[in-house]
Amino acid sequence: MEITIKIFRYDPEKDTRGHYETYVVEGDENDRVLDVLELVKGKTDGSLAFRRSCAHGVCGSDAMRINGRNHLACKTLVRDVGANITVEPVLGLKVKKDLVVDMDPFFDNYKKMLPYLINESPLPADGRERLQSPEDRARFDESTKCILCAACTTSCPSYWANGNYYGPAAIVTAHRFIFDSRDEGASERLHILSETDGTVRCHTAYNCTEACPRDIKITKAIGEVKMAMVTGKLD
């Protein structure tokens, strides 16, 4: 089948602003949008820039706006979006070239959440791992699925308006550790999230939940963090 793909293009060495270029390629309805981009880059225009790595929805490299909404290009089939496709970079992050955005601010916010286990207590008597019940593990199971693709953060209107907002992905990361029964850094993280650029900026637009390629209920996770801040309870 014939696929028409309109791609946002921006070359920092030549352009002062972005523009769109349209390509027509021969593909299949079961192709992924990433395959179509590869076809364009491989056969028509080698200067096209986009990120990709695993191409199987695990690495989170290829988040982009496809037909006006954030998706992973490697998880989006042509048959689901139609033969006329528009591909643009995600919003709220600086565009470096074509579909490649500057992810540094995103990962800076991620690092602010102290994304590692904090536990200063001595190891258990047997000196081995800190045990956790399946119920305690299930408490934060969903937020462990995050692949840091930034599809949620860059779909958030609060983040578009204010780049200092930590964003949904960072809060999901915080949620993953705050509700981990082995972690002892919850109060520190809740303190960070209670700042002006923390959870208070979430206005429940649900764009993050809709955009998440891992189906994480992000707004719920943010709601739980908000509730923990108010009640001081982690159950």
Next chain:
Amino acid sequence: MGLNRNVSLMTALRYKGQGPFLTYILHRIGGLGMAIFITVHLLASFLSGKGGHFINAIYENWVFQIFIFFCVLFHAINGLRITILDLFPKLIPYHRQAITIEWVAFLAIYGFAVFTIIRTGLGG
């Protein structure tokens, strides 16, 4: 080097966030509509003569009343949904159902209100 991160209002509005994003946008339109209404209403009470009469004439127009009733009612019902889901995060996974209920409640009350406003407006 690179394009700046600014997202224009039109670009933001074109984002296809679906149902929940629509309520998010309408909530802000409702809030803005009420803020403008109250500001101009206060202004009208301080204005005498033609200015005040002109503003009052707008308020008394049934088309305007339909608009302002939309702003107030949608903002109130959507705000109630947001408050309930904020207080009970466990309900958040059912936000789509909550939005459906919200629309049903809104359309029922708003439909009745619009019917009454139009009947009164046309009936004199």
